[in-house]
């Protein structure tokens with residue numbers, strides 16, 4: 001199978017760099033094809049701005065969604081964006097790999113999403129009417145592909161539990177897993193998270209990578225997170241509110257969107 005790793009760490013000798021190298025080796029050994037988008041090494045431009053739309057009329061007010069739509073439809077995107085889109089379409093599975101920085105992904109990776117997820121490509125697809133909000137949340141360009149986050153944190157695992165001070169890790173990752181991955185159609189696997197990353201020595205690295213190898217072995221067989229599909233009947237139309245009574249007792253917040 002074909003696997004794209006989008007890697008966001010500036011230091012190749014970091015733990016993230018080591019985990020990236022290990023993932024490439026493990027996936028190659030299993031017979032997969034692997035491409036790495038190493039965002040810092042590529043000098044990825046992190047900000048979405050007018051330079052992304054060189055064919056827009058000079059001096060015109062920049063409407064980002066319209067400009068994105070035109071650039072994608074007309075083949076007028078910058079080559080770096082078009083190349084990342086090609087990689088995404090090529091891949092059967094995508095791994096987003098990053099250290100948790102300020103409770104989210106590093107800015108360079110957010111900027112990759114903002115620039116690569118063009119209108120008409122990753123959003124704004126399908127019928128938009130008073131009956132339907134397009135092909136999203138379980139449908140879209142990446143339907144049939146799998147995705148998984150590989151994340152390291154400084155905080156302890158306990159800090160990210162239900163009552164932990166940082167908030168539950170599933171809640172913190174919800175905007176990425178549900179908003180960025182499930183929205184354009186990926187089937188999203190449970191994340192692979194390394195907590196308290198600074199406390200990694202050779203022995204712990206072996207244990208972490210053994211766990212990671214097991215997760216990679218299940219990349220195409222593990223059951224994905226059971227996020228509810230937008231067009232699967234669980235939401236009222238057009239309000240897109242979850243229908244009353246579908247939740248389990250006590251289920252609330254982001255968890256409502258897991259069947």
Ligand code: FAD
Nearest residue numbers: 014015016018099100101102103152153154155197200205
């Ligand atoms: P590194 O610091 O590179 O390495 C960690 C340890 O792994 C080191 O001891 C290193 O020697 C060891 N190691 C590396 N490679 C190997 C190998 N091959 N074999 C054995 N050992 C190895 N944390 C949070 O929990 N929440 C936050 O919101 C948060 N915000 C942050 C914001 C910023 C701007 C920064 C810089 C950090 C933040 N952190 C936060 C901490 C951050 O998540 C961790 O520092 C990061 O996850 C560690 O990953 P790394 O790849 O940078 O590790």
